[in-house]
Amino acid sequence: MWRPLATTVLGLALLAGCTDDPEPSARTGSPSYATPGSPSDATPTDLASDPPAERAEPFDADAVLADVRRFANRIGPREATSPGFRRAARFVAQRLRSLGYDVGRTRVPVPAGDSWGVPVDAGTSYNVIADPPGFDATKPYRIVGAHLDSVAVSPGAEDNASGTSVLLELARMASEQPPDVPTRLIAFGAEEPRGESDDLHHFGSRQYVRRMSGPARRNLDGMVALDRVGVRAPAVPICTGGPNGSGLRREVERTARAARVPHATCDDNRASDHWSFEKAGLPAIRLGSVPYAGYHSAQDRPHYVDDREVRRVGRIMWRWLRSP
Template sequence: MRGSYLLGVVAGLALVGCTPEPSARPEGSTSSSPTATVAASPTESTKTTAPAPQPVRFDAARATADVRHLAGRIGPRLATAPVYDRAARWVAGRLRSLGYDVSRPSFPVPAGDSWGAPVAAGRSSNVVAEPAGFDPSRPHRLVGAHLDTVAVAPGAEDNASGVAVLLELARLAAREEPGAPTVFVAFGAEEPRGPGDALHHFGSTRYVRTMPRAQRRALVAMASLDRVGVGRTVPVCTGPLSADRVQRAVLRTARRIGVPAAPCENTASDHWSFEKAGYPVVRFGSTPYAGYHSAGDVPAVVSTAQLGRTGRLAWAWLRTGTPAR
């Protein structure tokens, strides 16, 4: 009897020794014990809510600094002069630094009269900035501003102001995708070398003529920034040939964001080259001012507030969806 009892005790001890401890349960198993705890994963324990990204904003002070550089440090930029090449290289470098694919196609410009100054024939160039991965066969917009001046003018308002706004818009579009892919072009040789269309708008005319067929079908709107730093109201112009839906869209945007704007009509900028080719266009700017085409077109002429109004309006429009052509 005593032997049987001892054998039972030994067997019981053996069974206890073979039973797994609660902490040694297989991986992935769960416990129904009310005192069991599950440690938070490292990711869960350190997870925080990321702050919402802030919308990018047009920086009028940055644009003003660019006006001062172009019209103050560089000065008059006759399209066929070496100083124009200096300005074009500077603009191209700025756009490349933003991540754009930049090219500088050149073209001939005839001799003529640059607002009273005889000028020889030569070559000029456009500065073309396309977003990385740009597909010219897909719907897109183009924003342009002429970089050249007449022979005697530093060209602060005409047209460092437009180029400065273009550079700032390109910066915003590189940080926040606009409503449609946008190509930015600083045009050469917009200023006339005599009367009539044949002696005006050389760079934009060249661009339109050399567009690949797929891009001709895909371009849905062109906007020109020309003399955009004077006044308190943003002129929103189109020519007599263009459907006015882009102009109306910009004016609606102006009312929505509270920027004073007024419709107008003219053919005196690079939008005219595109309008004649059948594209819907808009021109920002054209307020008269005393220093027009003279040595008095200096940075002090340009208003930072007006650059801001124009830039905010243009950016708000670019953020909208692509209009049908």
């Protein structure tokens, strides 16, 4: 049976994995950094295309951290087919409905396997999908996603209550000031692996992409996966799994420069839900993936999630959502 590498080895090997990369060829290269004050930080084009002043209440990092504590401490481990996952899915759906979104849930069959050293049975997980009123996938739209599950042993504060909680805060802001480009929000089920191969990973997002209609594929302006976005780092990782995300990554890099947020780029990052979209030829990227000692362990607690880091991610994402 497949067994994971030791956490200490993973901390050195992973710049960009929510999970260990299932393909030997899929390794993250050295990131290139952009910091505030660099010559490329704010070009005239960046400044000319700035969105209008914010009308929504500012990004609330304290609310994000409160939700991280709820997921990690009150709900706990959220293996994809477990009661904990179902409680988390109900909470996310209720929060999004309370913000005025049209919320649906799709079943995701998941096979038996190995959840980072713990044997797990086959079962059912869920994608929670939230649309703003009047959403129409036959017109240009965007997707922001975050996986809701954790590995079996982990309370999953950083991986991935951090991404899910940022998604919920962006949902609150977008409900107050709807973006010009409508945005679908998805809490994916069963992102975490149940074995070594790519076929045993990303079950919720793979199913979602398989079911996308032709018009929905053609009108997708971009998909961003928020996955492990809370560990304090010199820069926010902006990553792709292959060439299909490169244009969107450049767009989000420009957004980060205009927002004066330090950021790093990485390639061949295939360890989150963006990869399901990229494999289908759709524009998608991932934000997040800084190594940390509690990765995929019972020690993945809220203290790993830093208010400054989630605020940086929020600044990038809110500016991108408000851009044409």
